[in-house]
Amino acid sequence: MILAMEHIYKDYYQGKTPVPVLKDVNFRMDEGDYVAIMGPSGSGKTTLMNMVGCLDRPTRGTYILAGKNIGEQKDDELADIRNRYLGFVFQSFYLLPKMNATDNVALPLLYAGVPKKERTERAQEALRMVGLGERLKFLPNQLSGGQCQRIAIARAMVGNPTLLLADEPTGALDSASGDQVMELFAQLNARGTTVLMITHELAIAQCAKKIYHIRDGILDTGEGAGA
Ligand SMILES: Nc1ncnc2c1ncn2[C@@H]1O[C@H](COP(=O)(O)OP(=O)(O)O)[C@@H](O)[C@H]1O
Numbered sequence: 001m002i003l004a005m006e007h008i009y010k011d012y013y014q015g016k017t018p019v020p021v022l023k024d025v026n027f028r029m030d031e032g033d034y035v036a037i038m039g040p041s042g043s044g045k046t047t048l049m050n051m052v053g054c055l056d057r058p059t060r061g062t063y064i065l066a067g068k069n070i071g072e073q074k075d076d077e078l079a080d081i082r083n084r085y086l087g088f089v090f091q092s093f094y095l096l097p098k099m100n101a102t103d104n105v106a107l108p109l110l111y112a113g114v115p116k117k118e119r120t121e122r123a124q125e126a127l128r129m130v131g132l133g134e135r136l137k138f139l140p141n142q143l144s145g146g147q148c149q150r151i152a153i154a155r156a157m158v159g160n161p162t163l164l165l166a167d168e169p170t171g172a173l174d175s176a177s178g179d180q181v182m183e184l185f186a187q188l189n190a191r192g193t194t195v196l197m198i199t200h201e202l203a204i205a206q207c208a209k210k211i212y213h214i215r216d217g218i219l220d221t222g223e224g225a226g227a
């Protein structure tokens with residue numbers, strides 16, 4: 001088991017009034033899973049992803065990731081867990097515009113204290129894996145949206161995460177580039193990376209091995225209440 005959420009709730013506050021956004025979310029993922037969570041805009045997908053990614057804390061409930069009870073970890077411990085186990089891909093690529101592809105991909109390794117030569121080698125290897133071996137020194141504005149997203153995927157993978165988290169990874173891409181990103185995810189999953197992807201597009205969700213639906217903060221994993 002990689003993760004388990006049990007009875008997770010998230011309320012946002014409008015002044016003093018709680019606004020429930022996640023309502024009793026229960027699910028688990030095992031090694032090698034590839035899950036898509038589908039739901040309409042405003043259903044709580046990004047909120048859920050922020051919980052899974054340890055970027056925000058639930059209002060209540062239990063979250064176990066990589067054998068650790070996330071609710072008991074301090075913020076710096078959470079940062080460490082994110083660096084060690086998780087890779088993130090977002091709809092907007094969040095590349096640094098003045099850094100070339102290699103340096104963008106190497107950035108997480110810099111934060112992890114990896115020496116320069118090894119950083120560069122590993123970043124370039126990751127870029128070759130996503131098919132950008134000919135673009136190692138290109139700046140983001142010299143590349144297409146699909147290529148920028150592949151840089152972001154290389155950056156997410158360069159630390160060998162256990163779990164790749166993707167929030168609407170094809171949302172800003174044309175369909176051909178989106179298909180390339182989906183091919184890449186399938187390859188990464190086939191090589192052992194566990195993948196959790198959020199999307200509101202059925203054709204994209206169908207690239208995963210399992211599809212769960214979220215509606216109005218309630219996640220349906222097909223296992224029924226209390227699963
Ligand atoms: N920081 C926040 N403060 C208050 N409400 C929020 C915040 N973030 C999200 N929400 C609300 O929570 C609901 C779910 O948002 P979100 O998780 O972003 O949905 P999705 O990603 O499915 O579109 C929305 O109604 C949104 O307005």
Ligand SMILES: [Mg+2]
Nearest residue numbers: 045046047167
């Ligand atoms: Mg969202």
